[in-house]
Amino acid sequence: MTSSLAPPGYGRGVLIVVEHFWTWYRRNWRATAVSSVLQPLLFLLAFGVGFGSLVDRGGGAAAATGGVSYLVYLAPALLAVSAVQSAAFESTYPVLSGFKWQRIYHAMTAGPITPGQVALGHLAWVAAKMAGSGAIYIVVIALVGGVTGPGIVVSLLAAVLTGAAVASLVTAFAATVETEGGAFNVIFRFVVIPMTLFSGTFFPVDRLPAVVRPLAWVSPLWHGTELARMAALGRWTLFPALGHLAYLSALLAVGVVLATRLFTRRLAR
């Protein structure tokens, strides 16, 4: 009868949490594939192909895009936007459900897994999913002629880093939400959507009025978009790139520390 089970090591425990979500995904991917691939696809068609055909004719546009076609200019930014949007979505209702509706986080931590491992497993899963749908997305962009070189793969890494930073912060926030009283809607309406519109996705932020520009500078998406675009277009500038990388890494670190602490506070009380 006596078992001599040792709890799995820290990293392995995190991977088993990912395995759980992967098991879920294998059953349910059809439902989420639509939203995670179709939505960026619509953006690509509407802005890259449709709207882009207007933009390319103007001379001012060429100055803003640095001479490349609007589709090529937009493609890496859309990678970053879709990563941030899916990060925000995956880290709101699914996290609240883990605590409150399905309570699977409680089940995990009744075994040898710790709340911190659950938080990290969730974030690792969200990052893996962003990387997967981003890869599909690159293929689609390439098919419509938006990819000019292998740099887009580095853009994807920048997009995943940006998404992970957003996911960690939103996950930390979701761990403090007791009842779904519209808190998440506030995040989508007043954070995610403005961030999508004013982070240099569709036009460079220097086209914004000077007073508004600082808002773009705090937005993780702006930093991610700049990085992704540098990579895709091969226009690296060292110090700005390092700055963007440092900012996103710092946000991710803060988010991870907060998320693990808040998961512990919520699950071990």
Next chain:
Amino acid sequence: MIPVTVSDMGDGLVQARGLRKRFGEFEAVRGVDVDVARGEVFGFLGPNGAGKSSTMRMIGCVSPRTGGSLQVLGLDPAADGPRIRARIGVVPQLDNLDAELTVRQNLQIYGRYFGLSKAHVREKATELMEFARLTDRADDPVEPLSGGMKRRLTIARALVNDPELLLLDEPTTGLDPQARHLLWERLYRLKREGVTQIITTHYMDEAEQLCDRLVVMDGGVIVAEGSPSELIARHSTREVLELRFDPELRPAAAELEPLAERVEELPDRMLLYTADGEHTQGEVHRAGHRPQSSLVRRSSLEDVFLRLTGRTLVD
């Protein structure tokens, strides 16, 4: 490990001394002593809010204690939580299955959390579905299963790591009588296999059926301890005469007191504690009282609880 402590505990799987749990201003558990020996089924009986679940969560190493000492499997939860949790099984008050996975997947993935190999959990899941009588629902999602089936699956899941100690927090609350009896039968089978169990419940019949030994909790403290029959012998009489009266004809408790060892007045009935219920029934009649209905029964834990706290368990 810590051999000194293990030998101090003898065969004890759980040892608590002066255990306390405080949530802000509210102290849910106010100094509890508990010893659970290997192989026994131990119960926490008490009304909602008595501190049973808080105590269980401390024993299950998910809720840090605020005061006192606690050892589970010879280890300190504050230092060795994950190591202890790897060797126990937990059936929580609220089901927390993954409703979108199948019965089989729930068992397999849960086993993986304990570091078990994929091959092992595959085999174990088949065995546990047999135990929980869920084999024919193996590949169905959990969502549409009945409450009783979900509960059986939760218990099966708690056994995936062959735990030395099984914690069941109100295992049958909300189930219909048939589902409860099936669950009791399964828990009895586990007991025969030597699995130590700690059960919280607010059902007396459940405690009497399942527990070798139990404590009655109220307001965060233990008010009595013993086997169900010991508790009844110590705190109640052999039989109880239950009388229901038309409100106008209901006598004062003082009028009935000479006829029994003790009288309890409840909103809907009066309880006369006596060694011989039928004899007392006759006395009541001879004294000129005319109850609408009267019933003689054996004393139960409910009576013990009423005696100790002045309240019924289930309100």
